[in-house]
Amino acid sequence: xxxxxxxxxxxxxxxxxxxxxxTRQQGDPHFPPKYTSLGSSYYKIFRQEGIRRGLYGGxxxxxxxxxxxxxxxxxxxxxxxxHMLEYGVQPHLAYLASGxxxxxxxxxxxxxxxxxxxRLQLQGRHNNPxxxxxxxYRGMGDAVRTxxxxxxxxxxxxxxxxxxxxxxxxxxxxxxxxxxGQTWARQSRGSREIGWQLELLTxxxxxxxxxxxxxxxxxxxxxxxxxxxxxxxxxYGAGATKPGAATTKDGQIRPTGETAPQILQKRLISTSSxxxxxxxxxxxxxxxxxxxxxxxxxxxxxxxxxWFRGVGPRAVWTSIQSGCMLFLYQKIxxxxxxxxxxxxxxxx
Numbered sequence: 313x314x315x316x317x318x319x320x321x322x323x324x325x326x327x328x329x330x331x332x333x334x335t336r337q338q339g340d341p342h343f344p345p346k347y348t349s350l351g352s353s354y355y356k357i358f359r360q361e362g363i364r365r366g367l368y369g370g371x372x373x374x375x376x377x378x379x380x381x382x383x384x385x386x387x388x389x390x391x392x393x394x395h396m397l398e399y400g401v402q403p404h405l406a407y408l409a410s411g412x413x414x415x416x417x418x419x420x421x422x423x424x425x426x427x428x429x430x431r432l433q434l435q436g437r438h439n440n441p442x443x444x445x446x447x448x449y450r451g452m453g454d455a456v457r458t459x460x461x462x463x464x465x466x467x468x469x470x471x472x473x474x475x476x477x478x479x480x481x482x483x484x485x486x487x488x489x490x491x492x493g494q495t496w497a498r499q500s501r502g503s504r505e506i507g508w509q510l511e512l513l514t515x516x517x518x519x520x521x522x523x524x525x526x527x528x529x530x531x532x533x534x535x536x537x538x539x540x541x542x543x544x545x546x547x548y549g550a551g552a553t554k555p556g557a558a559t560t561k562d563g564q565i566r567p568t569g570e571t572a573p574q575i576l577q578k579r580l581i582s583t584s585s586x587x588x589x590x591x592x593x594x595x596x597x598x599x600x601x602x603x604x605x606x607x608x609x610x611x612x613x614x615x616x617x618x619w620f621r622g623v624g625p626r627a628v629w630t631s632i633q634s635g636c637m638l639f640l641y642q643k644i645x646x647x648x649x650x651x652x653x654x655x656x657x658x659x660x
Contacts, residue, residue: 315645316386317379323637324378329367330629333357335433341446350625360442370432372452377425381418386641389414389487407491411484416476423475424468428455471533477603478529482522482630490518490638511642512635519634520627527626528619532606535598 333354336347347353357366364371392413396406432455435447449455459467493514497506506514523530598606610618 313383313387315641315648317383318644319641320382320385320637321375321378322640323633324374326636327633328371328374332367332369332433335430346443361436361440365437369436370429373425373428373432377422377429381422381425384421385414385418388417403491404488407488408484411487412480415480415483419476419479423472427468427470428452431455474533474603478526478533481529482526485522485525486518486634489521490514493518508639511639515638516631516635520631523626523630524623527623528607529603530626531619531621532603532610535606535610
């Protein structure tokens, strides 16, 4: 659990700046959008807002959610996996089911932290002069108090069901592919030590393949959480300004210039990284909370290509994040095992 927590947190912090850029692209309310390509968006945020308040905005809730979340995940995963294998469950099914159990357990922690993280990432600094997101919290504590007071405690779990629809199969497939890749690597080397190259490769391949397969779920999750309701009550915190554009009921984008209104668009930003699909301007409003119905609407209006919009960035993101996390997990695990006395290891 400790190795998983350290490895997962290190991987998340390493990728945080890229996740910030993706959040800005997903939640940008302006038309035309301020953030377009990955490279230009990254440089623009860095130049205008810096690292700590810009690219690493929302790092504190990310850190506070990542460590206990990954601790719970790896603890649940390893515990359930070992017991299933001991009871004779077929290995692939044991890895798949354990991934489901691990992610379901961790979701209690990581979904609220992701809601806070993504809002602070989109906002940047307090009273940000470079980007009007609609959010304007003074910090993580103010964000928690404002959300609970104005939206209710349940708002910290926005998108919980849609998040599970995507992340449960992603984690299950990721660890099934990873365990199988590790088995093949050990068989090819004839040893448990497969070297850092294969450690990175197996983790990256598992994450990239799982990310590609679950891309349709990522697309519909993002679309469900970012669709706009112009009638929603203002919920973004004191001093918030109305974003530069709103979407009408017929799906048309119209500019706005009003400030400090009581009625603001409600934009549920996609939470739980990695989410790399950016809804195109004017995309059809799904007008549903059902993931299955959302998939059907996207297929009917955009075809199979709509399901796999953003699959390239998602595959790269999940490959890098998964490779780093699982590589660090294995390295930290071996380092911790070195401190366990031989006699104790033999007993265990």
